[in-house]
Amino acid sequence: MNNRILIVAATAVGVLSGAGGTYLIMPASEPIVRPPNDTEIAAFVAANPALIPKPQAPALDIPSSDEALAAYRKAYARNPLRTGRGEEDVTLTLGECNKSASGPGVSCVASIKRNASAAPLDRVIGFAKSASGEWVATNY
Secondary structure (H helix, E strand, O other), rough: HHHHHHHHHHEEEEEEEEHHHHHHHHHOOOOOOOOOOOHHHHHHHHHHHOOOOOOOOOOOOOOHHHHHHHHHHHHHHOOOOOOOOOOOOOEEEEEEEEEOOOOOOOOEEEEEEEOOOOOOOOEEEEEEEEOOOOOOEEEE
């Protein structure tokens, strides 16, 4: 009986050492990473439509301060009711601009000073590009 216990004990030690050695020797498996295929992407988007990126709003084309002042002076000089005043000292400072709701171009809040000592007048002025690419004041 003593021999049987020794054989069982030796067999158990052999099995345990073989299994433990195999566990220690075998490398750990690395996960397989692959890009999703078209059907998986469609399933993800169907499950969560927020995954679709929103298109970017187009950039607003706004005149520079010099272009806005030139367009304002040109439009002001063409008005027969407003001629006769000296427009050389007029300064125009642009504020916030948005897409014009009444037509093409942009509408900008502008601060206009008739001369250096005058109080500024805040107005909404529209600007649009002509066919030649020059800025035109549409409402002033």
